[in-house]
Amino acid sequence: MITDKRQTFLSAARFDNFFINYRKSVCFFEENTFQADSEAQEKSVRARYFQKLIFKEILIRYTAGDAIESLIPLLETLVDSYEGLQRQLAIYQGIPNITPLTIDDWLDQYEECVQVFSLCILLHRTDLLQRFVALIDPAGYAGDDTLYEDLLCKLLPERYDVDRWYHDLYTPLVQAIYEEDPTQAATLLQQYCDAWYPAFEQAPWHDSHLQGDEGSYCGYWALEAAAVAFLYGIDDGAIESMVYPRDLVAYARDVRPxxxxxxxxxxxxxxxxxxxxxxxxxxxxxxxxxxxxxxxxxxxxxxxxxxxx
Structure with a gap:
């Protein structure tokens, strides 16, 4: 049910259709397999499919206005699903330390990675953050990207100081972290939010709100901008952007469990x-x-x- 939606694109019909199709998928794949050349490949494809569904459920529930606390059990399930995905990929590919997300090559997969980081940070689940990072670090990503490390260094031990990053989109966000002038830091945060959606023109979810009630839209959220504002004390009071999840920052700052x-x-x-x-x-x-x-x-x-x- 949509209570107080956080983005205008989400209709009640689209929300309902997501869960109708979700239930149908679960029922269908209890008795059917995904097309694959081997059992190991089928299990990895299956794991990826349901991991993505769980991630989309978090996004669409947040977009629909669900209480922020209700996202926490879903986040636990999401991290479980990434761990299951990594296990199946390791078996299928024969690579024990394979990553579930190729963050250096694919912008949308990097974004998914920092979105999960940010959910763990903003919902105060350092335990889940540590588990998720343990799936990504061993693939060679530890100490190789500034934003990746700056999202982790205040919460996890023995992180890295690095001055390079994979994708140019994140430059204003990185600069906001190191900007000493609070006003300029907020300006850089706004610049990042303004650039965020256009930068993902090639992402599979881009413009999904134009597909109608039967489409795949779940919400567009620059969660990492919120995590940076929280972790580094950036004043976000003047930020004006549809993709900025302001109430997640407020929750992170003010939560009284x-x-x-x-x-x-x-x-x-x-x-x-x-x-x-x-x-x-x-x-x-x-x-x-x-x-x-x-x-x-x-x-x-x-x-x-x-x-x-």
């Missing part, structure tokens, strides 16, 4: 509530370790829990 197993953010000067690693958007360093009861530094702004390791 009802689940007692999760850890709420801490203002400066407050005692650390849990021993482990924390990060602050206004800090230039990576994550920092604090003991329970230790006073959070005044220089950091709000501190966010990362994890115990």
């Amino acid at each position: 009802a689940d007692t197993g999760r850890v709420a953010p801490l203002p400066v000067g407050q005692a650390c509530s849990r021993t482990g690693y924390w990060f602050a958007p206004l800090e230039t360093e990576t994550r920092e370790y604090f003991e329970s009861g230790e006073v959070m530094p005044q220089s950091g702004g709000v501190w966010y829990w990362v994890g115990e390791e």
